[in-house]
Amino acid sequence: MVDDDGYDGIRSHGVDPDWNPFSTPRDDDPDDIGWDDGSETPHANPSRMSRKGVAVLTACTLVIAVAGIGMVITESRLNVRHDQLVSECSDAVASMNRNRERLEGLVAVDLNVDGSVLDGKRAGRYESLRTIRRAPSIQCAATLRNRQLESNTAKARKQASAYVEQSKRVAAFRKEYDKTRSEKSRRDDMTRLSSDLRAARDLLDRTAGMELSVPYLRSRLADTVEQAEPFDGADDADQRRVSALADTLEDLMGQIRENAGL
Structure with a gap:
């Protein structure tokens, strides 16, 4: 249609009135009926994959790989920890057995004591320390x-520590026992010396004027009495000296009695 100014609307501006923007472009193929089967579109080829799909697949693969490596590392660490626990258990059992053997040796030696030295309380401790608890059966498979x-x-480890503590108590008991025995021995020697001095003086009086087959025995006894008297009742007396003097007095008195027929 042409208006009064000669404007024909569409065609005069180069626009094809038959053009349809929603139609499929046609080529010169006479067999082309205008259908689009999608063979020329980017998504039609199933062998092709978008960059986004490749990225997603790669990310999933990496996640699975990392998870697998993590599981392997975790399992390896668990195995190492298990082996470490087996080793620690075996070492603890070995230490427990060694401590028990050491305790048995201490009991056999340090508790080989004279029961007469022990009072009621110490006797109870002695019996308690002599009792060694049996080592428990512990598996480390x-x-x-x-x-x-x-x-x-x-x-x-707990039982090993208990054996160590008992060993310490045994050693402390032995130290206390040695001190007690030494004090008792000193008291006994001082008592013996006092008794021997009284007996020696009495024997010298009884044998005065007697003709002995060994005359010098009386003079030796008298000299020994004189040497021993300063130690009688002395708090700082040397115990070994006191014991030696008492032994000498007893030996001389025995010989004099034999010579005098007493």
């Missing part, structure tokens, strides 16, 4: 779970 291995290790 690799088939055990970690929790059981940890529990067994704790038991072995």
